[in-house]
Amino acid sequence: MELKPSESLKIDAFSMRVSGIEDVELDRLHALSLSVNWPHRAEDWQFLRDVGEGFVVLDEIGRVLGSAMWFRHGADFATVGMVITSPRLQTLGAAQWLMKRLFDKVTGHDLRLNATRAAKRLYLSLDFQPEKTVYQCQGIARAPTVAGSGTRGDIRALDAKDIQAVIALDAAGFGVRREALIEKLFAHSVGYGLFKGDTLSAFALCRPFGRGHVVGPVVAESDADAVAIVQPHVAGHSGSFLRVDTHMKDGEFAAFLAHSGMPIFDTVLTMSMGKRLTDFVVGGSATLKTYALASQTLG
Missing domain, CATH: 3.40.630.30 (Gcn5-related N-acetyltransferase (GNAT))
Incomplete structure (x- = not known):
């Protein structure tokens, strides 16, 4: 430096x-x-x-x-x-x-960050533009009392041969290819993927962080798929602290988090300088979404 x-x-x-x-x-x-x-x-x-x-x-x-x-x-x-x-x-x-x-x-560089309520005024004064609210959902994980709507495909644990597919899905959901970061996260995480045939269509990583574990990133095409790949992490950490940072306030995925012992604890605001979130589309994907951030710091 x-x-x-x-x-x-x-x-x-x-x-x-x-x-x-x-x-x-x-x-x-x-x-x-x-x-x-x-x-x-x-x-x-x-x-x-x-x-x-x-x-x-x-x-x-x-x-x-x-x-x-x-x-x-x-x-x-x-x-x-x-x-x-x-x-x-x-x-x-x-x-x-x-x-x-x-x-x-x-x-x-185009810049993106997640601002606390206390920092929002600072970032507005520096010309960052508001984008989306991030809902910090956390608590003691438990098996949800409401079942998901179901999804098509096979859920299995991810291993080293899946890393390139995970990188590609993350890029489509996040809008920017983050190869080095995803490789590092992959090495520190347990991951589950949804496979439709031989194709990875959704994934969720979970790693130690803070008071327990954090699930993210999570990339999927639908709420049902996102629920399906996060559910094994919830089951694996039942009775312990689990956190998910998501832009989803409503819908099946948000309800699943609440029923799994992770209600909304706090919020931050995604803000950008330069290109807006909607300007980032990798590989022409209009359906893949980032359902959970890697973290508030990493996005």
């Missing part, structure tokens, strides 16, 4: 210097996310460092006061996440300063 630790800023009484996020101990990054009540474990931070880039700001004695990360996919698209400032700096303009520094690193 081009950032140098000697770069500095003075805000109010605080003097800050910039360092690459890869140079900071995980326990200090973990302390930062804990300070704003985010659930990320040290292991979650390490995963994000493995797949993205970022920087932190430090005070005079090395405490981490803020962070920002970006995740490139191809030559001209990136998602933005882990934009955190410690509570004592949140009213002093530190987040805007972080974002403007980030813009220098992703010049020429």
